[in-house]
Amino acid sequence: MKLTEYLEAGLVVFNVQPGEVADILSQLIDPLVRDGTLSSSERVLEALLAREKVLSTGIGQGIAVPHAISEVIHSPQLIVGLAPQGVDYHSMDDAPVNVFFVLLSPPDRAGHHIRLLARIARLARHPEFVDALRNCETGEEVVSHIHEYEQEHV
Amino acid sequence: MELLIAVINDVDRMDEVLAGFLEIGITGATVIDSEGMGRVLSHDIPIFAGLQTLISRSRPQNQTLFSVINEPEKVDLAIALLQDVCGRFDDPATGIAMTIPVHRVVGLAPELGESEG
Numbered sequence: 001m002k003l004t005e006y007l008e009a010g011l012v013v014f015n016v017q018p019g020e021v022a023d024i025l026s027q028l029i030d031p032l033v034r035d036g037t038l039s040s041s042e043r044v045l046e047a048l049l050a051r052e053k054v055l056s057t058g059i060g061q062g063i064a065v066p067h068a069i070s071e072v073i074h075s076p077q078l079i080v081g082l083a084p085q086g087v088d089y090h091s092m093d094d095a096p097v098n099v100f101f102v103l104l105s106p107p108d109r110a111g112h113h114i115r116l117l118a119r120i121a122r123l124a125r126h127p128e129f130v131d132a133l134r135n136c137e138t139g140e141e142v143v144s145h146i147h148e149y150e151q152e153h154v
Numbered sequence: 155m156e157l158l159i160a161v162i163n164d165v166d167r168m169d170e171v172l173a174g175f176l177e178i179g180i181t182g183a184t185v186i187d188s189e190g191m192g193r194v195l196s197h198d199i200p201i202f203a204g205l206q207t208l209i210s211r212s213r214p215q216n217q218t219l220f221s222v223i224n225e226p227e228k229v230d231l232a233i234a235l236l237q238d239v240c241g242r243f244d245d246p247a248t249g250i251a252m253t254i255p256v257h258r259v260v261g262l263a264p265e266l267g268e269s270e271g
Contacts, residue, residue, distance in 0.1 A: 001177055001178075114176060115176055115177050115179070117176075118173040118174070118175075118176035118177045119173075119177050121173045122170050122173040122174055122177065122239075125169075125170050125173075153238050154174065154231065154234045154235045154238040
């Protein structure tokens with residue numbers, strides 16, 4: 001299972017700006033709102049915020065993985081967000097977040113959702129992977145970097 | 155159906171291994187703390203104390219993972235994953251993996267279904 005099966009250059013959000021968690025999430029899902037993929041951004045936002053209330057998805061080391069399963073999502077969606085300056089996201093280690101992986105899935109793909117989360121969690125453990133991601137300047141670079149890394153690892 | 159047994163010397167790698175198992179569809183495993191023979195001998199039997207040959211081949215603690223896996227291709231993927239995460243098991247002090255056939259199992263959790271959250 002590869003992240004690049006779900007990621008395209010247009011789904012990379014650069015310069016995520018600081019704000020409340022809801023504001024940050026709104027910025028992150030904006031590409032899916034603009035291209036009409038999300039039929040209800042409010043309900044997606046609610047689902048993402050509900051998950052954040054359980055426990056912050058800011059997993060530390062500058063990484064956050066906001067994710068939600070919702071019936072208004074029709075197929076798995078992945079967005080990468082970069083915040084070069086770092087934004088406060090109530091992370092577990094209190095460090096600012098500069099790399100976001102946003103994962104959205106419909107209820108009938110929940111098992112698949114968990115596998116993709118596991119993939120993200122595993123890649124996020126590799127500092128060299130995340131450092132290089134932080135330095136990407138275009139969506140194409142992000143996709144290419146992830147693709148190359150996934151080719152090298154099981 | 156096979157039982158995969160893997161001893162992982164760098165216990166900090168275990169969570170990455172388990173995340174990888176989830177990715178490839180292996181959703182059940184048991185992990186126990188364990189100790190290698192070299193460690194036990196060099197620490198618990200005085201005559202072997204301080205023998206570098208034994209100490210260099212072991213770590214203070216390792217972990218052992220057990221998982222019953224249904225599909226042969228998942229077994230292959232799991233072994234590849236273990237070595238991707240932990241390093242080649244041919245190298246010393248990384249780990250060891252083996253499989254044995256399983257003829258019967260009861261109580262195995264079902265595979266992760268698409269509708270499970």
